[in-house]
Amino acid sequence: MASPYIETALCRHGDSLTMSFDVYEIRQQFPILSRTVHNKPLVYLDNAATTQKPQVVIDALVDYYSNYNSNVHRGAHSLADEATRKYEGARDTIAEFIQANNRREVIWTTGTTESINIVAHGLAQMLTCDDQVLVTEMEHHANLVTWQQACKASGASLVIAPIDDDGELIIDQYLALINNNTRLAALPHASNALGSLNPIKELTTEIKKRSDNSALVLIDGAQGIAHSLVNVQEIGCDFYAFSSHKLYGPTGIGVLWGKEQLLESWPVWQTGGEMIAEVTYTDAKWNTLPYRLEAGTPNIAGVIGFGAAVSWYAKLDLKAVLAHEEKVLSYATQLAADFTGLTVIGSAAKKVPVLSFVMDRGHPADIGFILDRQGVAIRTGHHCAEPLMNRLNIPGTARASFALYNTCEEVDALFNALKKVKQMLA
Numbered sequence: 001m002a003s004p005y006i007e008t009a010l011c012r013h014g015d016s017l018t019m020s021f022d023v024y025e026i027r028q029q030f031p032i033l034s035r036t037v038h039n040k041p042l043v044y045l046d047n048a049a050t051t052q053k054p055q056v057v058i059d060a061l062v063d064y065y066s067n068y069n070s071n072v073h074r075g076a077h078s079l080a081d082e083a084t085r086k087y088e089g090a091r092d093t094i095a096e097f098i099q100a101n102n103r104r105e106v107i108w109t110t111g112t113t114e115s116i117n118i119v120a121h122g123l124a125q126m127l128t129c130d131d132q133v134l135v136t137e138m139e140h141h142a143n144l145v146t147w148q149q150a151c152k153a154s155g156a157s158l159v160i161a162p163i164d165d166d167g168e169l170i171i172d173q174y175l176a177l178i179n180n181n182t183r184l185a186a187l188p189h190a191s192n193a194l195g196s197l198n199p200i201k202e203l204t205t206e207i208k209k210r211s212d213n214s215a216l217v218l219i220d221g222a223q224g225i226a227h228s229l230v231n232v233q234e235i236g237c238d239f240y241a242f243s244s245h246k247l248y249g250p251t252g253i254g255v256l257w258g259k260e261q262l263l264e265s266w267p268v269w270q271t272g273g274e275m276i277a278e279v280t281y282t283d284a285k286w287n288t289l290p291y292r293l294e295a296g297t298p299n300i301a302g303v304i305g306f307g308a309a310v311s312w313y314a315k316l317d318l319k320a321v322l323a324h325e326e327k328v329l330s331y332a333t334q335l336a337a338d339f340t341g342l343t344v345i346g347s348a349a350k351k352v353p354v355l356s357f358v359m360d361r362g363h364p365a366d367i368g369f370i371l372d373r374q375g376v377a378i379r380t381g382h383h384c385a386e387p388l389m390n391r392l393n394i395p396g397t398a399r400a401s402f403a404l405y406n407t408c409e410e411v412d413a414l415f416n417a418l419k420k421v422k423q424m425l426a
């Protein structure tokens, strides 16, 4: 049945409209990209940390606060009605974008971290000391520390699947770790530190088969959502977690997608207003999905901004967008290979557009500092993946990460700036 809230007809993944992708036209839509830093044109290559926002998203936020700021769901006035329609319309937009079975499966959270915590909080109550939780060596702390805590609280074992020196999951060893005691396999769609893109659909099928369906599968989609065509039903996982700010939307808002049957009985995360159906002085009954997992006044502006971001993004020719990102990554990888004294960290066969590297001379922090003076913004350090850096025997990396608005000219600017780094640190 059509949702009463839906306002935008999505052209998902560019299927029904034939459009080309013009990176220079796209750049015009991002006001920040025309600024300078230290009197140099900004070259923003820190997109795995957060993406910049197109004008339509900025406008949606301003429009909400300027014209219909109000709380949602409870109001008996026009502003509240307008805010509720836009807010719930965004849920429809995102449900359609990830091909959820229905809108009740889309739970608003503050981001990937909170989404994973909701699952971990519930699972910790179900785990026993015979159970195992399987993660990988390439996890972001958000998908590692949460499971460490859940295992500590319940006595379950945390099992870590190895990667090879290219930063790729060793598939046969991964599969060998799955058994009837595996209660959850939590894995990243893509590594934020190395870029490695995991075959999540094939792995999910195998995890279910080898665990006799005892294992739930959670995909940390923080890095996958903006660089692949996500169809949660096709993947077959139980949970998919992602953040708006990595997909051109505002910070402080994200999604836990989960299968409806699971979410219906999932232990409530926070209690209070909105998530209840009935309250007495001594007890309470919980609301239906999605509200039972969304306590308190939500991030209304964030949700509306996220809806605007996804409406905008989904109307692009996404196959062309992904091909463009691949071209930029492959150009950067080629320049890196020709750059003496620079070693790329993470050479998986399939990658999202992330180029992590170290240099013979220069701590990553120094590289980042010198690049910044030349207008080039990258990220340096352990990228919230400290155990992964230890596994690779490095203190950290310098990481250039690309988005749909980056160009090969900007890759040239990065490598020209790196030449300067080399000179200065010689």
Ligand SMILES: Cc1ncc(COP(=O)(O)O)c(C=O)c1O
Pocket (backbone or CB within 6 Å): 048, 049, 110, 111, 112, 113, 114, 140, 142, 143, 188, 190, 191, 192, 220, 222, 223, 243
């Ligand atoms: C792979 C991965 N997982 C989880 C997170 C956490 O996302 P957030 O900070 O938006 O909750 C990030 C953020 O960089 C990430 O890259």
